[in-house]
Amino acid sequence: MLHTNMALHSGRACSRQYLLHLAHDNVDFRLPEIKALLSLRNQSFDTSETFIEKSPFWQLNGLSEDDIRSVMSRTVCGKSAFELWGHGRTTDELKRSLLAYPAESMAPYLQQNSTYKINVYTFNKTLEFKDRISKIDALDFLPFEGKVNLKDPDHIFCLLEDYGSDPNDIPDDPFHLYFGRWIADGQRELIRSHSVKKRHFIGNTSMDAGLSFIMANHAKVKADDLVYDPFVGTGSLLVACSHFGAYVCGTDIDYNTIHGIGKASRKDQKWRGPDENIRANLRQYGNESLYVDVMVSDASKAVWRKNPLFDCIVTDRMFLQTEGL
Ligand SMILES: C[S@@+](CC[C@H](N)C(=O)[O-])C[C@H]1O[C@@H](n2cnc3c(N)ncnc32)[C@H](O)[C@@H]1O
The missing domain is CATH 3.40.50.150 (Vaccinia Virus protein VP39)
Incomplete structure (x- = not known):
């Protein structure tokens, strides 16, 4: 399946998408902060029709990894940034999206001689340890070839799940799921x-x-x-x-x-x-x-x-x- 998709994607340049995970405070100041930091690199943040400003997750298009690193080196509103490999409203949609991601873009981070770990982050829900593990196990269709190293991995990946923002009405299943390669943390420290x-x-x-x-x-x-x-x-x-x-x-x-x-x-x-x-x-x-x-x-x-x-x-x-x- 991955091989087929590799063929599908070969021959056209894939513009990478990034995912920004934002802190849920100072919500009104987040967009001006990220826009200002992007403008320092002569970049803009093109918000699509589906963009939800109050969401803890924003997808960023048309930027480079250097742009993202530069924003993360200053942002206080942004917690972490990821190269987005796939996303969807259900686990199946996420899987389809991940299988459609170009294999050649994933390959450098999945090598046999590299180590990795996968984190699970849930917004507005706390999962039990066993549920986290089963969510990680469910990603076994991804061609990870390296060894797991929880302490000091070469690459960190993250499954992020959005359970909405109402603490009194937490759904069983997330509204949206994302999976990506961690790039950098912001300056919350x-x-x-x-x-x-x-x-x-x-x-x-x-x-x-x-x-x-x-x-x-x-x-x-x-x-x-x-x-x-x-x-x-x-x-x-x-x-x-x-x-x-x-x-x-x-x-x-x-x-x-x-x-x-x-x-x-x-x-x-x-x-x-x-x-x-x-x-x-x-x-x-x-x-x-x-x-x-x-x-x-x-x-x-x-x-x-x-x-x-x-x-x-x-x-x-x-x-x-x-x-x-
Ligand atoms: C909200 S405080 C600023 C606090 C400052 N950002 C800080 O972190 O300590 C406002 C300051 O404006 C000063 N201030 C009020 N009227 C002023 C004026 N006409 N000219 C200069 N300073 C004035 C006050 O003395 C006060 O220190």
Whole structure:
């Protein structure tokens, strides 16, 4: 069967499809993030008629594996990306789709001298171990020739099943199934490593780490850009932008925040310590060399002579104070 399909596919270039598995938070920010990251490579995300923005799985067409790796090297909304080998609404449809995938595209990853493992990921359903194993066993029609290695495989494959988004109405069978070769994970780890809970200098309105990175991605901040935050606060957005290699600066109307003095925001601490400031926040993540400066200034009053001075302005402003009010 696979052989027949190989013949069917030979003679025409097969454009690869990729599958993006997205985190189910900040749902409205996911599409602008992925579009912005693709545009950094002069690529666009062509959403088809069947595209469902709220779905945890998006199919991407017309892109290269390098495009996908580039997106995954920055995305906070994307969890993992796969080269999509097949998909369908039922197990039979998935099987037909997989058997139709060009054998020559699969072959490099199924060699006798390579090792592999298959993961099963289910969205909105938890499967018992034995059910996972039987789902993996059911894929035995694929011509895997290498040995299984669960700890350090050369190639990782994944069966992903979508059971919808209603936790109160989980169907027996998935609405959609996908199978693909894992390519890369996104940067969800940044949410933990840059959590404001472990941040040196924080304030009452310090921006959440995940959102800060998403904003830096939306703004397409890149290495050597000069980024300005006019409502800089404790500099969470500067932390995120400097992570992507930008030089950063900011202003804030609040003297104490800019100078890192005054009352601390932590429960167990009364006053800010001697080095609680934005520069120290960048130092914490190894990016002090990208710190330009911060100063006290009312953003409602123009102070910059040259316009545009900055490559990018990234900011979040909840309340605008003005001097004298
Ligand atoms: C939502 S906070 C920004 C928080 C910041 N992103 C962080 O992570 O700490 C808004 C900031 O705007 C500042 N602000 C309010 N009005 C301002 C003004 N007219 N000019 C400059 N800064 C102002 C406040 O002092 C506050 O620090």
